[in-house]
Amino acid sequence: MSDQAFYSGLQSKLETLRSDGLFKPERVIASRQGSEVVSQDGRTLINMCANNYLGLSGDEQTSRAAAAALEKYGYGLSSVRFICGTQTVHKELEAKLSEFLGTEDTILYAAAFDANGGVFEPLFDENDAIISDALNHASIIDGVRLCKAARYRYANNDMADLEKQLIAATDAGKRHKIIVTDGVFSMDGTIAQLDSIVELAEKYGALTMIDESHASGFMGKTGRGTHEHCGVIGKIDIITGTLGKALGGAMGGFTSGRREVIETLRQKSRPYLFSNTLAPMIAGASLAVLDRISKSTELRDRLMENTAYFRQEIERIGFTIKPGTHPVVPVMLFDAPVAQKFAARMFELGVLLSGFFYPVVPMGQARVRVQLSAAHTREQLDTVLKAFEQAGKELGILKNQ
Numbered sequence: 001m002s003d004q005a006f007y008s009g010l011q012s013k014l015e016t017l018r019s020d021g022l023f024k025p026e027r028v029i030a031s032r033q034g035s036e037v038v039s040q041d042g043r044t045l046i047n048m049c050a051n052n053y054l055g056l057s058g059d060e061q062t063s064r065a066a067a068a069a070l071e072k073y074g075y076g077l078s079s080v081r082f083i084c085g086t087q088t089v090h091k092e093l094e095a096k097l098s099e100f101l102g103t104e105d106t107i108l109y110a111a112a113f114d115a116n117g118g119v120f121e122p123l124f125d126e127n128d129a130i131i132s133d134a135l136n137h138a139s140i141i142d143g144v145r146l147c148k149a150a151r152y153r154y155a156n157n158d159m160a161d162l163e164k165q166l167i168a169a170t171d172a173g174k175r176h177k178i179i180v181t182d183g184v185f186s187m188d189g190t191i192a193q194l195d196s197i198v199e200l201a202e203k204y205g206a207l208t209m210i211d212e213s214h215a216s217g218f219m220g221k222t223g224r225g226t227h228e229h230c231g232v233i234g235k236i237d238i239i240t241g242t243l244g245k246a247l248g249g250a251m252g253g254f255t256s257g258r259r260e261v262i263e264t265l266r267q268k269s270r271p272y273l274f275s276n277t278l279a280p281m282i283a284g285a286s287l288a289v290l291d292r293i294s295k296s297t298e299l300r301d302r303l304m305e306n307t308a309y310f311r312q313e314i315e316r317i318g319f320t321i322k323p324g325t326h327p328v329v330p331v332m333l334f335d336a337p338v339a340q341k342f343a344a345r346m347f348e349l350g351v352l353l354s355g356f357f358y359p360v361v362p363m364g365q366a367r368v369r370v371q372l373s374a375a376h377t378r379e380q381l382d383t384v385l386k387a388f389e390q391a392g393k394e395l396g397i398l399k400n401q
């Protein structure tokens with residue numbers, strides 16, 4: 001407590017964040033997560049910014065499955081997996097995830113952040129090359145930093161640039177090459193071109209890895225993910241993902257792939273070896289979620305219907321969106337202050353949305369990001385669309401105005 005300069009330095013940095021409009025306040029919710037939430041001040045808001053794609057966070061069946069696992073396996077293990085922290089429910093969930101993803105084996109983590117943080121260092125060293133999409137998630141970037149492999153970066157979803165980097169890594173005589181990409185990029189809802197990536201990987205003898213955090217559970221006809229959507233099931237070497245978005249929404253992550261890869265991670269991956277086991281109630285609830293969505297595609301079908309409806313109607317009203325099919329719908333407002341004003345007005349109108357502007361997205365690309373859920377009713381979506389129209393008119397930003 002004797003270094004006052006340390007604390008005053010932090011204070012002034014926080015002040016700068018506030019004055020630059022980059023400070024991230026937390027909105028406090030007083031209810032369960034869902035398509036509607038109650039805010040701390042008692043107002044009911046329609047929620048358009050959760051990663052709750054299948055509507056399973058806050059869902060009764062999910063809670064009951066968690067409660068059953070809590071009852072059977074208890075609250076926690078007070079152990080890492082390899083000492084005394086592995087229960088039957090963890091092994092069942094790993095097997096179920098492997099079956100769901102079409103892989104041989106799966107290892108659980110406390111978060112996808114840990115899965116990505118712990119995947120590279122045990123598998124690759126200075127003789128190898130990691131070829132990473134420029135827009136990959138922060139956890140991939142951090143994971144790559146922890147590893148001694150050479151780093152190559154290609155422009156977002158740019159297959160010509162990816163090929164250039166593959167050639168560069170090959171020319172540098174790298175032993176193993178791995179192409180790493182988010183399956184879906186969460187700022188734009190862009191889907192990685194996995195069919196082309198797999199082709200390039202085959203051409204240059206590279207491995208492939210995808211992070212399926214914004215895809216597992218709903219992308220592809222039966223919700224297996226981007227690899228199903230792109231027709232490359234069984235052709236991806238390593239899949240990471242989260243249990244904290246579509247698959248129940250609590251927390252937890254996984255890495256899935258060939259048996260020898262997963263076994264190596266169990267022996268060497270630091271976030272797995274040195275961090276507590278996933279709470280059994282989360283494992284139990286995740287298992288129930290996977291059972292439910294393996295039996296019926298009803299939820300992902302409803303999500304995709306809601307997405308198609310919202311994308312069509314928001315354009316009809318006169319907004320510009322990033323084209324696509326993913327339930328992440330970036331509604332482009334371009335100007336940062338406009339995006340801020342717009343999100344604030346939508347909040348007054350009872351819609352919870354998030355605005356994004358530089359440096360989170362490129363300069364001049366400010367937007368509000370809408371995320372659809374299977375839990376949204378048509379009525380809720382119509383209410384949201386009306387609010388969009390009203391706020392758009394007030395701010396004079398509709399195309400046909």
Ligand SMILES: *Cc1c(COP(=O)(O)O)cnc(C)c1O
Nearest residue numbers: 111112113137211213242244253
């Ligand atoms: C959300 C997200 C993560 C982190 O997931 P957690 O389980 O919350 O740690 C990792 N990668 C991507 C692409 C994500 O969107």
